Amino acid sequence: MTDKMMSRRRLIEAAAGALLLSGCSSQDESSTKKVKKQGKIKKADASDQSKHLRDKDDLYEVYDDSGIVTMYLTVSRGNSSENTDHSWAEINTYSVYDYQAMDVERYQVLGLLQPGDDKGPVAGEVGYGEEAPNATVQVRGQSSSKGVQKNYKVELKRGKGTWRQQRSIALNKHMSEGLRFRNKMAYDLIRGIPQMMGLRTQFVHLWVCDQTEKSNDTFADYGLFTQVEQLNKTALKAHGLDKDGHLYKVNNFEFERYKDIIKLADDPSFNQADFDYLLETKGDSDHSKLIEMLDALNDDSQKIDDVLATYFDSENLVYWMAFQILTGNCDTQNRNFYLYSPLNSKGWYFLDWDNDGMLRKRELEIQDHTDYSSWERGVSNYWVNVLFRRALKSKLFRRELDDAVKDVRSFLTEARLSKMIKHYREVTESLVFASPDIDHLPVTKDEYEQIAAAIPSEIEENYKSYRESYKKPMPFYIGVPQIENGKLRINWDASYDFETRDIRYTVELARDYAITDVVFKAEDVLLPEVTCDAPDTGQYFARVRATNSDGYTQDAFDYYVTDDGKQYGMKCFYVQDGGKVVEDTYAEG
Incomplete structure (x- = not known):
C-alpha cells in the first residue's frame, strides 16, 4: 500500500476512533453530564452517513495465503435425487453449453474434501479422518467449461464443516491464461486499495481419487488451481456487508432497461432463464429496487449527476473502473462483476470478479491475438454501457475518475508488481511447468519469461491508452445494411x-x-x-x-x-x- 493510501486509511480509522472517544462515550462521565446539561446532543442525520464501502483488513490476517494449500478430493457416485449419480468422466466431458443443449442441470458427483499438505490430509482440517462424502462436486464457469482442464465447484454439505468459514469452494484452473497467477495477483492488489472490496484467494494443489467407476485408492495430480472466495451471503457477511441485501452476478448486462425481461419475479410473464442470462440473482429476489434504478438511469430527462448521487457511490464506480482500465481487464464492459445493494438502501455498488484477463497485452501479442485492442482500451471500452456512457458525459465524473486513475496508478508501481511476480513464480512454477499443467499451457517457457517480464510496464501503457481515449471519438454501432x-x-x-x-x-x-x-x-x-x-x-x-x-x-x-x-x-x-x-x-x- 502506498504511503498516500496508508495515511488515508489511518486518518479514517483515527477519525472513527476520535468519534468513539468524544462526548458520546459512556466512560467519560463528566463529558456526558456537560453535554446533557447544555442540551447540545447532536444526532447524525442518516443522509450524512458515509455510503462508501470498506473491506475488513483483519479478515485477511487469519490465514497465510502466500503459498500453496494441498487439497485431496475423493469423488464417488451418489443418487439420482441429488443429481450425483454420475461418473467423474461425465463431469469432465460436458461443458455448460452441452448441458444447455441437453436441457439438464449440470451433473454432480459426491466428494470427500480433505485439505492438507504434500504428505496428506491434516488434522484439524475439514474432512480429516472421515470416509463418507462431505460435499458435491461439479464443473463451474461458462466459456472455461469447454476447456480440457476444468474449473470445479466443491460445495460442502450442511453440517459437514467449512473450510476457512466457507462452504462453497471454487477452484479455478485459468486454462487460457499463460501465467496462471493473474487472478490471485489482482485480489492481492485490491487489498491495498481501500476504496475497493476484494475477496480471499489461495493457490491450491489438487489431487483427485476417482471412485465413481471402480474401487480406487490412488490420487491423480490435477495441478495448480486458484481458489477464489465465492460472492454469496456468507461472503457478504464475512466482509462486513449486508448478507440479506441484493446481489446480482452480471453475465451480459449493459444497464439497459430491458422491460420485457427485467420484471418483478411474481409477474406472470417473468422468465427466470431470460433474467439469468442478463443477471443471476444471488441475494434478495425482489427486483423492484433494481427496476427503480434502471428507470431513472434510462430516463434522459434526469441529470446523470443526480442519478449517480441517488443510486450509486461515485467513489466505488471510479475506483473499480480505474483498476480495470489500468490493469487492462477489458472484458468488464457488461460482465465479470457483481452488483450489490444493502437491503435498506437505494445505493448500488460494483464488486470485483474474474481478473484473469488483466495485464495480458504482451501475452496476446505473442499469440498474434487481436483481442483487447482498438476501442477496448481506455474509457471507450465502457461506452457500450448505459451507466458509464452517461456518467462519462459528466465533467464531474470524469474529474473523479481521473483522480482515481492517478491514485491507483501511484499504487501499481513497477517495483511493487515486479516483487509480487517474483513471489508468485517462486510459489507456482514447480506446478505450472509440470504435468498436467505444462501439457496444456498456452505459452512456451520462453514466452512465459517474456510475458512475466513485460507485466510491470503494462500499467503505464494502459495509462497512456486511457489518456488518449479521451481524445478520440467514441465507438458506435453499424446498422444492418x-x-x-x-x-x-x-x-x-x-x-x-x-x-x-x-x-x-x-x-x-x-x-x-x-x-x-x-x-x-x-x-x-x-x-x-x-x-x-x-x-x-x-x-x-x-x-x-x-x-x-x-x-x-x-x-x-x-x-x-x-x-x-x-x-x-x-x-x-x-x-x-x-x-x-x-x-x-x-x-x-
Whole structure:
C-alpha cells in the first residue's frame, strides 16, 4: 500500500476512533453530564452517513495465503435425487453449453474434501479422518467449461464443516491464461486499495481419487488451481456487508432497461432463464429496487449527476473502473462483476470478479491475438454501457475518475508488481511447468519469461491508452445494411466527442475482412449514412471509422471474429438471391 493510501486509511480509522472517544462515550462521565446539561446532543442525520464501502483488513490476517494449500478430493457416485449419480468422466466431458443443449442441470458427483499438505490430509482440517462424502462436486464457469482442464465447484454439505468459514469452494484452473497467477495477483492488489472490496484467494494443489467407476485408492495430480472466495451471503457477511441485501452476478448486462425481461419475479410473464442470462440473482429476489434504478438511469430527462448521487457511490464506480482500465481487464464492459445493494438502501455498488484477463497485452501479442485492442482500451471500452456512457458525459465524473486513475496508478508501481511476480513464480512454477499443467499451457517457457517480464510496464501503457481515449471519438454501432431499389444503404449511430470536435466518417465495403478487395469506399462523410449500388450475392464486410478534426480515429463497436481474434470496426453480412441481406450474428462475438 502506498504511503498516500496508508495515511488515508489511518486518518479514517483515527477519525472513527476520535468519534468513539468524544462526548458520546459512556466512560467519560463528566463529558456526558456537560453535554446533557447544555442540551447540545447532536444526532447524525442518516443522509450524512458515509455510503462508501470498506473491506475488513483483519479478515485477511487469519490465514497465510502466500503459498500453496494441498487439497485431496475423493469423488464417488451418489443418487439420482441429488443429481450425483454420475461418473467423474461425465463431469469432465460436458461443458455448460452441452448441458444447455441437453436441457439438464449440470451433473454432480459426491466428494470427500480433505485439505492438507504434500504428505496428506491434516488434522484439524475439514474432512480429516472421515470416509463418507462431505460435499458435491461439479464443473463451474461458462466459456472455461469447454476447456480440457476444468474449473470445479466443491460445495460442502450442511453440517459437514467449512473450510476457512466457507462452504462453497471454487477452484479455478485459468486454462487460457499463460501465467496462471493473474487472478490471485489482482485480489492481492485490491487489498491495498481501500476504496475497493476484494475477496480471499489461495493457490491450491489438487489431487483427485476417482471412485465413481471402480474401487480406487490412488490420487491423480490435477495441478495448480486458484481458489477464489465465492460472492454469496456468507461472503457478504464475512466482509462486513449486508448478507440479506441484493446481489446480482452480471453475465451480459449493459444497464439497459430491458422491460420485457427485467420484471418483478411474481409477474406472470417473468422468465427466470431470460433474467439469468442478463443477471443471476444471488441475494434478495425482489427486483423492484433494481427496476427503480434502471428507470431513472434510462430516463434522459434526469441529470446523470443526480442519478449517480441517488443510486450509486461515485467513489466505488471510479475506483473499480480505474483498476480495470489500468490493469487492462477489458472484458468488464457488461460482465465479470457483481452488483450489490444493502437491503435498506437505494445505493448500488460494483464488486470485483474474474481478473484473469488483466495485464495480458504482451501475452496476446505473442499469440498474434487481436483481442483487447482498438476501442477496448481506455474509457471507450465502457461506452457500450448505459451507466458509464452517461456518467462519462459528466465533467464531474470524469474529474473523479481521473483522480482515481492517478491514485491507483501511484499504487501499481513497477517495483511493487515486479516483487509480487517474483513471489508468485517462486510459489507456482514447480506446478505450472509440470504435468498436467505444462501439457496444456498456452505459452512456451520462453514466452512465459517474456510475458512475466513485460507485466510491470503494462500499467503505464494502459495509462497512456486511457489518456488518449479521451481524445478520440467514441465507438458506435453499424446498422444492418438494407437493399432497396437496387441500392445498398449502410447507416450507423452518430459518434460522440468529449470536446465536441467535428467528426467525419470513412466507409468501406469489401469482400474480405482485411478490406483489400474493396467494392465501395466513401471518405469525409458527414452524416451517418451512405448508399451505393447493390453488390452481387455473397459475403461482405462494411467497415466504418470516425475521425475527429484533431485527426484521432475510432472504430465502430462491431467486429468480426476469426481464429486470431477480433477484427474491429466492421459489420459482416450476406447478400442473398433477391436482394435479401442477412447479418452474420456470430460476428458480434
